[in-house]
Amino acid sequence: MTDTPQPKRKHIPQATIKRLATYVQVLESLARDNVSVISSNPLAEACGVQGSQIRKDLAYFGEFGIRGVGYQVNHLISSITSSLGVDHEWPMVLVGVGNLGKAMINHIGFHAHGFHIKAIFDCDPFKIGDKVHGLEVFPTQEIKPIVEKLGVEIAVITTPPERAQRAASYLAEGGIKGILNFAPARIKVPDHVHVEYVDFFRHMYNLIFNLTQDPKEAKPERDAMDIKKHLFDSDPGQIRD
Amino acid sequence: MTDTPQPKRKHIPQATIKRLATYVQVLESLARDNVSVISSNPLAEACGVQGSQIRKDLAYFGEFGIRGVGYQVNHLISSITSSLGVDHEWPMVLVGVGNLGKAMINHIGFHAHGFHIKAIFDCDPFKIGDKVHGLEVFPTQEIKPIVEKLGVEIAVITTPPERAQRAASYLAEGGIKGILNFAPARIKVPDHVHVEYVDFFRHMYNLIFNLTQDPKEAKPERDAMDIKKHLFDSDPGQIRD
DNA sequence: CAATGTGAAGTACTTCACAGCC
DNA sequence: GGCTGTGAAGTACTTCACATTG
Numbered sequence: 001m002t003d004t005p006q007p008k009r010k011h012i013p014q015a016t017i018k019r020l021a022t023y024v025q026v027l028e029s030l031a032r033d034n035v036s037v038i039s040s041n042p043l044a045e046a047c048g049v050q051g052s053q054i055r056k057d058l059a060y061f062g063e064f065g066i067r068g069v070g071y072q073v074n075h076l077i078s079s080i081t082s083s084l085g086v087d088h089e090w091p092m093v094l095v096g097v098g099n100l101g102k103a104m105i106n107h108i109g110f111h112a113h114g115f116h117i118k119a120i121f122d123c124d125p126f127k128i129g130d131k132v133h134g135l136e137v138f139p140t141q142e143i144k145p146i147v148e149k150l151g152v153e154i155a156v157i158t159t160p161p162e163r164a165q166r167a168a169s170y171l172a173e174g175g176i177k178g179i180l181n182f183a184p185a186r187i188k189v190p191d192h193v194h195v196e197y198v199d200f201f202r203h204m205y206n207l208i209f210n211l212t213q214d215p216k217e218a219k220p221e222r223d224a225m226d227i228k229k230h231l232f233d234s235d236p237g238q239i240r241d
Numbered sequence: 242m243t244d245t246p247q248p249k250r251k252h253i254p255q256a257t258i259k260r261l262a263t264y265v266q267v268l269e270s271l272a273r274d275n276v277s278v279i280s281s282n283p284l285a286e287a288c289g290v291q292g293s294q295i296r297k298d299l300a301y302f303g304e305f306g307i308r309g310v311g312y313q314v315n316h317l318i319s320s321i322t323s324s325l326g327v328d329h330e331w332p333m334v335l336v337g338v339g340n341l342g343k344a345m346i347n348h349i350g351f352h353a354h355g356f357h358i359k360a361i362f363d364c365d366p367f368k369i370g371d372k373v374h375g376l377e378v379f380p381t382q383e384i385k386p387i388v389e390k391l392g393v394e395i396a397v398i399t400t401p402p403e404r405a406q407r408a409a410s411y412l413a414e415g416g417i418k419g420i421l422n423f424a425p426a427r428i429k430v431p432d433h434v435h436v437e438y439v440d441f442f443r444h445m446y447n448l449i450f451n452l453t454q455d456p457k458e459a460k461p462e463r464d465a466m467d468i469k470k471h472l473f474d475s476d477p478g479q480i481r482d
Numbered sequence: 483c484a485a486t487g488t489g490a491a492g493t494a495c496t497t498c499a500c501a502g503c504c
Numbered sequence: 505g506g507c508t509g510t511g512a513a514g515t516a517c518t519t520c521a522c523a524t525t526g
Contacts, residue, residue, distance in 0.1 A: 013517060050520095052519055053518065067525045067526050068525070068526050
């Protein structure tokens, strides 16, 4: 029942996509240290996953390794980024020029990875017209026309929670297709718009729950060298996010 | 084989913990709108999950609902937060007083939810002694003694990637048990320290991959009202992170 | 012969379906 | 009657184990 077992070329798990970003992060750090070749197991160790996981993740996109040798670091970085579509510039807009918004506008790595913020918006009349990192703050009413004119597909929301929905609605009207939402609020958007939630609180809650639950001894008396994971169910370095 | 089926009270999936943070977020917004009772299905809809998922998640911690009625919003919020251990203050320290660090120090909701930053550190000599939101910036060498003196268990890292490891090592030496790492770098810490990674790039990569892959028509010609999800494998509102 | 790529086995999480309760 | 709480069924993801290849 519910047939069509593999109707599309291949179904790629969301979990795989998320890990690929981490692989790139670690590979970039290896490249900085002039490591030119790495095999799946040491790479996996640095990423906090199993070697077989990396091999399987990569297999969804092609064969990038050399048997008996490993992966060429630079080649693998460009293979992954081009597979994901992040190998070129992505113009963006940002709504909510508060502390966090400014931090994102000024974020060096963000720009360096091709995420270029082209226009910024706020609903506070005292902020309109201000310049942040060379960009003028426009009123949120201008979102639709400006997004349409620029033809931008991605937006970042860094408003307080109560203003996130309105920002999202304006953005959707302007034709935005993807939203990175830092506001601690769920938003409703038309079906074809993707939303990614960056939620500090989720991470904090997770941290605290693990802290208070885990009866991992605080003082590692015994040789805490090699009992890394596999203790019971803690997996400290797991990606999972 | 690999016996001991349920050796601990009950194994709670990590996935459940993450969703609970979202439930609280949505419940708090309902409370602001003076909604006093809600049943699992509408709550689930607002959170982007199935009703049965919420019921099962909550069941790990107890029975919080009234059959035939639903859940009392305020009661459920306090039940969840106390189950997670986030119903009281958590003192913290922060390393890396850049744009993002300052944004976190000034983050209202963060403080309002009991996450109180008690000391801040940076390695830039020009920043030492500055005051940010009433807190003096201390040199990173001071991390160990200050963390020990304050007895703080949680830290936030908002340094550039290349300085994250050093910060983490100092923090671990000082006896920190949990780290929220915003730096785009993996860090190695002793076994008993939990690390949560807040990774914008992962979210951006995910967004862009979904954007470029999904052949979801950009212009919803047909009645895009009710073909919400179940189209094929997109699930726009899913928590999953 | 070391390390990749991959079906097959195992595990973890999600959804279903319905008994039990208000 | 409506909605919770929960075993049982289903799905998705991870790990194993090994044939394959440079």
